Amino acid sequence: METTTAGLNFRDATDADVDALVALVESAYRGDASRAGWTTEADILDGQRTDPEGVLEVIKSPDSRLLTVERDGRIVACCQLEHRDEHAYFGMFAVSPTLQGAGLGKTVIAEAERQAREAWGVTEMHMTVISVRDDLIAWYERRGYRRTGRMTPFPYGDERFGIPRRDDLRFELLVKPLV
Numbered sequence: 001m002e003t004t005t006a007g008l009n010f011r012d013a014t015d016a017d018v019d020a021l022v023a024l025v026e027s028a029y030r031g032d033a034s035r036a037g038w039t040t041e042a043d044i045l046d047g048q049r050t051d052p053e054g055v056l057e058v059i060k061s062p063d064s065r066l067l068t069v070e071r072d073g074r075i076v077a078c079c080q081l082e083h084r085d086e087h088a089y090f091g092m093f094a095v096s097p098t099l100q101g102a103g104l105g106k107t108v109i110a111e112a113e114r115q116a117r118e119a120w121g122v123t124e125m126h127m128t129v130i131s132v133r134d135d136l137i138a139w140y141e142r143r144g145y146r147r148t149g150r151m152t153p154f155p156y157g158d159e160r161f162g163i164p165r166r167d168d169l170r171f172e173l174l175v176k177p178l179v
Helices: 015-029 032-036 052-060 104-120 134-142
Strands: 002-005 008-012 064-071 074-084 087-095 124-130 146-153 170-177
Touching: 002 104, 008 104, 015 032, 015 052, 015 064, 015 074, 015 087, 052 064, 064 104, 074 104, 087 104, 104 124, 124 134, 134 146, 134 170
Parallel strands: 087 124
Antiparallel strands: 002 008, 008 064, 064 074, 074 087, 124 170, 146 170
């Protein structure tokens, strides 16, 4: 499915997008390049955020979509949508660091919610956020997500998720009704 909103082209990722999507996600969260935006995790995690295998797995999964957002033919944002019974899971959300803070993220998440609701008839969107990311959680709360207090442990020792710089990391479930 392909849609255009506010000068942005939304489409499902293909195998040919893998390298560009890995680079986008890494630039939004890891290393010095990520410091150009506000979503950086560089102070709490080193190492990778994702890899080509992880991105390809999302693209190939029958219950997932990797929504790719282009402006002027260039990938500028992405997010994972996964159908899980009555809700959808929202993850792998990345906006190019140099474009953060200008409303692009709001547009992307609103379109992702719309597409999940229309494609799967889900009534809620779920996501997990590292619990120490107060600024990011506050941003999601302004978009209608609520903290549940339900925590899951951070996968310490699994470098596919990064190398923690602190020992108090865990994920909190955020939920938003899609009505």
